[in-house]
Amino acid sequence: MNDYDTAAQWIEGSRHAVAFTGAGISVESGIPTFRGPEGLWSRYDPKVLDLGYFYEHPRECWKVIKEIFYDYMGAKARPNAAHRFLAELEKAGKLEGVITQNIDNLHQEAGSWKVVEFHGTAQTLVCTECGERTPFTEHDLEDLPPLCKKCGGLLKPDFIFFGEAIPPAAYQESLKLLEKADLLIVVGTTGEVMPASMIPYEAKGAKVIEINVEPSAYTHTLTGLFLQAPATQAARELASRLKIDLE
Ligand code: ZN
Numbered sequence: 317m318n319d320y321d322t323a324a325q326w327i328e329g330s331r332h333a334v335a336f337t338g339a340g341i342s343v344e345s346g347i348p349t350f351r352g353p354e355g356l357w358s359r360y361d362p363k364v365l366d367l368g369y370f371y372e373h374p375r376e377c378w379k380v381i382k383e384i385f386y387d388y389m390g391a392k393a394r395p396n397a398a399h400r401f402l403a404e405l406e407k408a409g410k411l412e413g414v415i416t417q418n419i420d421n422l423h424q425e426a427g428s429w430k431v432v433e434f435h436g437t438a439q440t441l442v443c444t445e446c447g448e449r450t451p452f453t454e455h456d457l458e459d460l461p462p463l464c465k466k467c468g469g470l471l472k473p474d475f476i477f478f479g480e481a482i483p484p485a486a487y488q489e490s491l492k493l494l495e496k497a498d499l500l501i502v503v504g505t506t507g508e509v510m511p512a513s514m515i516p517y518e519a520k521g522a523k524v525i526e527i528n529v530e531p532s533a534y535t536h537t538l539t540g541l542f543l544q545a546p547a548t549q550a551a552r553e554l555a556s557r558l559k560i561d562l563e
Pocket of ligand 1: 443446465467468469
């Protein structure tokens, strides 16, 4: 029996499986990562996501934010087989939900219902004055910075900037999911971004399947079964064993 057979067995045998995903699951959808030599931060200055700098230079920051998150990421990216695999697992009653560090909405687009967005989302904008949240599609991003239609306040994307706290509701939801978890499927995350990286350790006593192209901070500490492969490849291997159709 190889590791994929074992992993499929673990999934079959679990009662409360939860997935934890990061940038690596969306790479094959064409979404660039932030870190690393090819990452976005090698081309853009990360200070545009520094809250203090953003308030002082909203127009300058928004020009870059629009380019990265709304022109570049948002327009073309489609969910891949790994996103679909998790959505199908949930439909089959074999997955309780996904906790994601991604802000790209691809889990929802793939059909996942229970998605906890640990870092928020790019899909809505939040008013920095009155707190009103609206879909970004309701705003003209040619005219920057976008302003609140209710109070005229400055709008920011509804994902967290550097130094901002994790949305409390997302944190609570994550803990609730992990409290009962007997299986955690970690996909495409190196475990470097705090405090999200601590989340898998909350699944106390759960078996852990890790899918990553390279070993991570979890591989030798937490992981029970390390499937070293791109996310879509591992998803296809598992799907065929679990009789899940990804097409
Ligand atoms: Zn407002």
